[in-house]
Amino acid sequence: MSVREFVVLGTASQVPTRHRNHNGYLLRWDAEGILFDPGEGTQRQMLRAGVAAHDINRICVTHFHGDHSLGLAGVIQRINLDRVPHPVTAHYPASGQKFFDRLRYATAYRETVRLAEEPVAGDGMRELARGASYVLEARLLSHPVESFGYRLTEPDGRRMIPELLARHGIKGPDVGRIQREGRLGEVTLEQVSEPKPGQRFAFVMDTRLCEGVDELAEGCDMLVIESTFLDEDEPLATEHGHLTAGQAARVARGAGVRHLVLTHFSQRYTDPSEFERQARAAGFEGELTIAADLTRVPLPKRR
Numbered sequence: 001m002s003v004r005e006f007v008v009l010g011t012a013s014q015v016p017t018r019h020r021n022h023n024g025y026l027l028r029w030d031a032e033g034i035l036f037d038p039g040e041g042t043q044r045q046m047l048r049a050g051v052a053a054h055d056i057n058r059i060c061v062t063h064f065h066g067d068h069s070l071g072l073a074g075v076i077q078r079i080n081l082d083r084v085p086h087p088v089t090a091h092y093p094a095s096g097q098k099f100f101d102r103l104r105y106a107t108a109y110r111e112t113v114r115l116a117e118e119p120v121a122g123d124g125m126r127e128l129a130r131g132a133s134y135v136l137e138a139r140l141l142s143h144p145v146e147s148f149g150y151r152l153t154e155p156d157g158r159r160m161i162p163e164l165l166a167r168h169g170i171k172g173p174d175v176g177r178i179q180r181e182g183r184l185g186e187v188t189l190e191q192v193s194e195p196k197p198g199q200r201f202a203f204v205m206d207t208r209l210c211e212g213v214d215e216l217a218e219g220c221d222m223l224v225i226e227s228t229f230l231d232e233d234e235p236l237a238t239e240h241g242h243l244t245a246g247q248a249a250r251v252a253r254g255a256g257v258r259h260l261v262l263t264h265f266s267q268r269y270t271d272p273s274e275f276e277r278q279a280r281a282a283g284f285e286g287e288l289t290i291a292a293d294l295t296r297v298p299l300p301k302r303r
Helices: 042-049 072-081 094-104 162-167 173-181 211-217 231-240 245-255 273-281
Strands: 004-010 024-029 032-036 058-060 088-091 115-117 126-130 135-140 148-153 157-160 193-196 200-204 222-226 259-263 287-290 296-298
Touching (some): 004 042, 024 200, 042 072, 058 135, 135 211, 148 211, 157 173, 200 211, 222 245, 231 245, 245 273, 273 287
Parallel strands (some): 058 088, 088 115, 200 222, 222 259, 259 287
Antiparallel strands (some): 004 024, 004 296, 024 032, 148 200, 157 193
Protein backbone atom coordinates (compact mmCIF):
# COMPACT_ATOMS: atom_id res chain seq x y z
CA MET A 1 0.00 0.00 0.00
CA SER A 2 1.42 3.35 -1.01
CA VAL A 3 2.12 6.00 1.63
CA ARG A 4 1.85 9.69 0.93
CA GLU A 5 2.54 11.96 3.86
CA PHE A 6 4.35 15.17 4.70
CA VAL A 7 6.81 14.98 7.60
CA VAL A 8 7.69 18.28 9.28
CA LEU A 9 11.25 18.41 10.61
CA GLY A 10 11.51 22.13 11.38
CA THR A 11 9.37 25.25 11.09
CA ALA A 12 11.43 28.24 12.24
CA SER A 13 12.17 31.28 10.10
CA GLN A 14 15.73 32.70 10.12
CA VAL A 15 16.77 31.39 13.54
CA PRO A 16 15.74 28.31 15.56
CA THR A 17 13.87 28.74 18.82
CA ARG A 18 13.39 26.59 21.91
CA HIS A 19 10.45 24.88 20.23
CA ARG A 20 11.19 25.21 16.51
CA ASN A 21 14.13 23.85 14.54
CA HIS A 22 15.37 25.39 11.32
CA ASN A 23 13.41 24.35 8.24
CA GLY A 24 13.36 20.77 7.01
CA TYR A 25 10.58 18.72 5.41
CA LEU A 26 10.26 15.23 3.92
CA LEU A 27 7.53 14.27 1.49
CA ARG A 28 6.88 10.53 1.33
CA TRP A 29 5.39 9.81 -2.07
CA ASP A 30 4.87 6.06 -2.46
CA ALA A 31 8.34 4.48 -2.54
CA GLU A 32 10.20 7.80 -2.86
CA GLY A 33 11.23 10.47 -0.38
CA ILE A 34 11.83 14.11 -1.27
CA LEU A 35 13.69 16.24 1.26
CA PHE A 36 12.92 19.95 1.05
CA ASP A 37 15.08 22.78 2.43
CA PRO A 38 17.32 21.02 4.98
CA GLY A 39 18.30 23.75 7.41
CA GLU A 40 20.71 23.43 10.30
CA GLY A 41 19.86 20.51 12.60
CA THR A 42 17.93 18.55 9.97
CA GLN A 43 19.97 15.38 10.52
CA ARG A 44 19.00 15.26 14.20
CA GLN A 45 15.37 16.05 13.44
CA MET A 46 15.33 13.17 10.96
CA LEU A 47 16.42 10.86 13.75
CA ARG A 48 13.67 12.14 16.03
CA ALA A 49 11.05 11.78 13.30
CA GLY A 50 12.10 8.29 12.29
CA VAL A 51 13.39 9.40 8.89
CA ALA A 52 16.51 7.62 7.60
CA ALA A 53 19.02 8.69 4.97
CA HIS A 54 17.81 5.67 2.96
CA ASP A 55 14.41 7.39 2.68
CA ILE A 56 15.82 10.24 0.57
CA ASN A 57 15.70 10.03 -3.22
CA ARG A 58 15.68 13.75 -4.02
CA ILE A 59 16.72 16.94 -2.29
CA CYS A 60 14.95 20.15 -3.32
CA VAL A 61 16.37 23.47 -2.10
CA THR A 62 14.24 26.55 -2.69
CA HIS A 63 17.04 29.10 -2.11
CA PHE A 64 20.36 29.58 -0.39
CA HIS A 65 19.53 31.36 2.85
CA GLY A 66 20.98 29.51 5.81
CA ASP A 67 17.73 28.47 7.44
CA HIS A 68 16.88 26.53 4.26
CA SER A 69 20.25 25.03 3.34
CA LEU A 70 22.84 24.89 6.16
CA GLY A 71 21.86 21.29 6.90
CA LEU A 72 22.87 20.15 3.41
CA ALA A 73 26.43 19.36 4.46
CA GLY A 74 25.37 16.96 7.20
CA VAL A 75 22.59 15.33 5.19
CA ILE A 76 24.84 14.70 2.18
CA GLN A 77 27.56 13.25 4.36
CA ARG A 78 25.03 11.05 6.18
CA ILE A 79 23.75 9.73 2.84
CA ASN A 80 27.31 8.67 2.05
CA LEU A 81 28.10 7.37 5.54
CA ASP A 82 25.03 5.13 5.44
CA ARG A 83 25.86 3.99 1.89
CA VAL A 84 22.39 4.67 0.57
CA PRO A 85 21.90 2.02 -2.15
CA HIS A 86 20.23 4.27 -4.72
CA PRO A 87 21.34 7.47 -6.47
CA VAL A 88 20.12 10.78 -5.03
CA THR A 89 19.29 13.85 -7.11
CA ALA A 90 19.65 17.43 -5.86
CA HIS A 91 17.68 20.36 -7.30
CA TYR A 92 18.54 23.96 -6.33
CA PRO A 93 18.82 27.42 -7.93
CA ALA A 94 21.59 27.41 -10.51
CA SER A 95 22.57 30.90 -9.36
CA GLY A 96 23.59 29.37 -6.02
CA GLN A 97 25.96 26.77 -7.45
CA LYS A 98 28.90 28.12 -5.45
CA PHE A 99 26.93 27.73 -2.22
CA PHE A 100 25.91 24.18 -3.08
CA ASP A 101 29.53 23.30 -3.87
CA ARG A 102 30.71 24.72 -0.54
CA LEU A 103 28.08 22.81 1.40
CA ARG A 104 28.60 19.56 -0.48
CA TYR A 105 32.33 19.64 0.23
CA ALA A 106 32.33 21.55 3.52
CA THR A 107 34.56 18.92 5.18
CA ALA A 108 36.40 15.73 4.26
CA TYR A 109 34.38 12.53 3.83
CA ARG A 110 34.29 9.48 1.60
CA GLU A 111 31.81 9.62 -1.26
CA THR A 112 30.02 6.30 -1.68
CA VAL A 113 26.74 7.43 -3.28
CA ARG A 114 26.12 9.02 -6.66
CA LEU A 115 24.65 12.47 -6.06
CA ALA A 116 23.35 13.97 -9.30
CA GLU A 117 23.26 17.76 -9.45
CA GLU A 118 20.34 19.15 -11.46
CA PRO A 119 20.15 22.91 -10.82
CA VAL A 120 17.11 25.00 -11.78
CA ALA A 121 17.16 28.23 -13.80
CA GLY A 122 14.81 30.51 -15.69
CA ASP A 123 11.29 31.87 -15.35
CA GLY A 124 8.09 29.98 -16.07
CA MET A 125 7.25 26.45 -14.96
CA ARG A 126 10.20 24.09 -15.45
CA GLU A 127 9.84 20.31 -15.61
CA LEU A 128 12.63 18.66 -13.58
CA ALA A 129 11.71 14.99 -13.55
CA ARG A 130 9.03 12.67 -14.89
CA GLY A 131 8.24 9.24 -13.46
CA ALA A 132 5.38 6.78 -13.27
CA SER A 133 3.75 8.43 -10.25
CA TYR A 134 4.57 12.14 -10.58
CA VAL A 135 5.97 15.01 -12.60
CA LEU A 136 8.25 17.34 -10.61
CA GLU A 137 8.25 21.00 -11.64
CA ALA A 138 9.78 24.23 -10.34
CA ARG A 139 8.69 27.88 -10.64
CA LEU A 140 10.58 31.09 -9.92
CA LEU A 141 9.28 33.11 -6.94
CA SER A 142 9.99 36.64 -5.60
CA HIS A 143 12.60 36.94 -2.83
CA PRO A 144 15.76 39.03 -2.30
CA VAL A 145 17.79 36.01 -3.48
CA GLU A 146 16.67 33.72 -6.29
CA SER A 147 14.07 31.30 -4.94
CA PHE A 148 12.05 28.51 -6.56
CA GLY A 149 8.91 26.69 -5.48
CA TYR A 150 8.30 23.02 -6.34
CA ARG A 151 5.24 21.06 -7.40
CA LEU A 152 4.48 17.34 -7.81
CA THR A 153 1.63 16.34 -10.09
CA GLU A 154 0.40 12.78 -10.39
CA PRO A 155 -0.82 11.88 -13.90
CA ASP A 156 -4.60 11.69 -14.21
CA GLY A 157 -6.05 8.21 -14.39
CA ARG A 158 -9.37 6.40 -14.71
CA ARG A 159 -11.55 4.89 -11.96
CA MET A 160 -13.28 1.64 -12.93
CA ILE A 161 -17.04 1.51 -12.23
CA PRO A 162 -18.16 -2.01 -11.17
CA GLU A 163 -21.75 -1.53 -12.36
CA LEU A 164 -20.63 -0.57 -15.86
CA LEU A 165 -18.12 -3.42 -16.01
CA ALA A 166 -20.86 -5.87 -15.06
CA ARG A 167 -23.24 -4.39 -17.64
CA HIS A 168 -20.70 -5.11 -20.38
CA GLY A 169 -19.78 -8.54 -18.97
CA ILE A 170 -16.20 -7.57 -18.17
CA LYS A 171 -14.65 -9.36 -15.20
CA GLY A 172 -11.50 -11.09 -13.96
CA PRO A 173 -8.33 -10.58 -16.03
CA ASP A 174 -10.29 -8.64 -18.66
CA VAL A 175 -10.59 -5.70 -16.24
CA GLY A 176 -6.83 -5.29 -16.21
CA ARG A 177 -6.67 -5.81 -19.95
CA ILE A 178 -9.08 -3.00 -20.77
CA GLN A 179 -7.20 -0.73 -18.37
CA ARG A 180 -3.92 -1.46 -20.16
CA GLU A 181 -5.16 -1.50 -23.74
CA GLY A 182 -8.01 1.01 -23.56
CA ARG A 183 -10.42 -1.28 -25.38
CA LEU A 184 -11.89 -4.77 -25.16
CA GLY A 185 -13.74 -5.77 -28.29
CA GLU A 186 -16.35 -3.07 -28.91
CA VAL A 187 -16.14 -1.70 -25.34
CA THR A 188 -13.85 1.29 -24.67
CA LEU A 189 -12.26 2.19 -21.36
CA GLU A 190 -14.30 5.41 -21.25
CA GLN A 191 -17.52 3.35 -21.27
CA VAL A 192 -16.70 1.54 -18.03
CA SER A 193 -14.75 4.14 -16.07
CA GLU A 194 -14.62 7.77 -15.05
CA PRO A 195 -11.75 10.30 -14.82
CA LYS A 196 -9.64 10.13 -11.65
CA PRO A 197 -7.64 13.33 -11.10
CA GLY A 198 -4.06 12.80 -9.97
CA GLN A 199 -2.92 14.24 -6.67
CA ARG A 200 -1.07 17.54 -6.67
CA PHE A 201 1.35 18.86 -4.01
CA ALA A 202 3.19 22.20 -3.90
CA PHE A 203 5.98 23.51 -1.68
CA VAL A 204 6.29 27.31 -1.57
CA MET A 205 8.82 28.95 0.69
CA ASP A 206 10.30 32.43 0.96
CA THR A 207 8.46 34.73 -1.45
CA ARG A 208 6.25 37.75 -1.85
CA LEU A 209 2.95 37.42 -3.64
CA CYS A 210 3.69 36.79 -7.33
CA GLU A 211 2.46 34.85 -10.36
CA GLY A 212 4.66 31.90 -9.38
CA VAL A 213 2.86 31.43 -6.07
CA ASP A 214 -0.56 31.29 -7.73
CA GLU A 215 0.65 28.98 -10.50
CA LEU A 216 2.20 26.50 -8.08
CA ALA A 217 -0.85 26.48 -5.79
CA GLU A 218 -3.49 26.01 -8.51
CA GLY A 219 -5.64 22.94 -7.85
CA CYS A 220 -3.38 21.49 -5.15
CA ASP A 221 -4.56 18.76 -2.83
CA MET A 222 -1.91 19.98 -0.38
CA LEU A 223 -0.13 23.33 -0.36
CA VAL A 224 2.78 23.81 2.04
CA ILE A 225 3.49 27.52 2.16
CA GLU A 226 5.39 29.99 4.29
CA SER A 227 3.51 32.44 6.48
CA THR A 228 6.41 34.15 8.19
CA PHE A 229 4.38 37.13 9.40
CA LEU A 230 0.92 37.93 10.72
CA ASP A 231 -1.25 40.30 8.72
CA GLU A 232 -0.53 43.37 10.84
CA ASP A 233 3.10 43.12 9.72
CA GLU A 234 2.32 42.90 6.00
CA PRO A 235 4.59 45.88 5.07
CA LEU A 236 7.48 44.10 6.78
CA ALA A 237 6.65 40.87 4.97
CA THR A 238 6.68 42.60 1.58
CA GLU A 239 9.93 44.40 2.34
CA HIS A 240 11.74 41.17 3.23
CA GLY A 241 10.13 39.00 0.54
CA HIS A 242 7.70 36.98 2.65
CA LEU A 243 4.00 36.22 3.09
CA THR A 244 1.52 36.71 5.90
CA ALA A 245 -0.95 34.12 7.16
CA GLY A 246 -3.83 35.95 5.49
CA GLN A 247 -2.03 36.26 2.16
CA ALA A 248 -1.15 32.56 2.12
CA ALA A 249 -4.74 31.63 2.96
CA ARG A 250 -6.17 33.85 0.22
CA VAL A 251 -3.82 32.22 -2.29
CA ALA A 252 -5.04 28.78 -1.16
CA ARG A 253 -8.69 29.82 -1.30
CA GLY A 254 -8.35 31.22 -4.81
CA ALA A 255 -6.46 28.14 -6.03
CA GLY A 256 -8.98 25.63 -4.68
CA VAL A 257 -6.47 24.03 -2.29
CA ARG A 258 -7.91 21.18 -0.23
CA HIS A 259 -5.34 21.08 2.62
CA LEU A 260 -3.29 24.13 3.56
CA VAL A 261 -0.13 23.74 5.68
CA LEU A 262 1.32 26.98 7.08
CA THR A 263 4.94 27.03 8.27
CA HIS A 264 8.18 29.12 8.49
CA PHE A 265 7.15 31.30 11.42
CA SER A 266 9.03 34.36 12.68
CA GLN A 267 10.43 34.15 16.19
CA ARG A 268 8.55 37.34 17.06
CA TYR A 269 5.30 35.39 17.47
CA THR A 270 4.59 33.05 20.36
CA ASP A 271 0.93 32.10 19.77
CA PRO A 272 0.51 29.69 16.79
CA SER A 273 -3.28 29.89 17.05
CA GLU A 274 -3.17 33.43 15.71
CA PHE A 275 -1.95 32.11 12.33
CA GLU A 276 -4.96 29.81 12.20
CA ARG A 277 -7.34 32.60 13.18
CA GLN A 278 -6.04 34.91 10.46
CA ALA A 279 -6.09 32.16 7.82
CA ARG A 280 -9.74 31.43 8.60
CA ALA A 281 -10.55 35.13 8.65
CA ALA A 282 -9.12 35.34 5.13
CA GLY A 283 -11.81 32.91 3.99
CA PHE A 284 -9.98 29.60 3.66
CA GLU A 285 -12.46 26.83 4.51
CA GLY A 286 -10.48 23.69 3.66
CA GLU A 287 -8.39 21.54 5.94
CA LEU A 288 -5.77 23.62 7.74
CA THR A 289 -2.58 22.64 9.59
CA ILE A 290 -0.36 25.05 11.49
CA ALA A 291 2.88 23.11 11.25
CA ALA A 292 4.80 22.10 14.35
CA ASP A 293 8.12 20.28 14.46
CA LEU A 294 7.89 16.47 14.05
CA THR A 295 4.25 16.44 12.96
CA ARG A 296 3.14 14.14 10.12
CA VAL A 297 0.42 15.27 7.77
CA PRO A 298 -1.19 12.71 5.42
CA LEU A 299 -2.06 13.91 1.95
CA PRO A 300 -5.80 14.13 1.32
CA LYS A 301 -7.47 11.08 -0.17
CA ARG A 302 -7.69 11.15 -3.94
CA ARG A 303 -10.68 12.99 -5.35
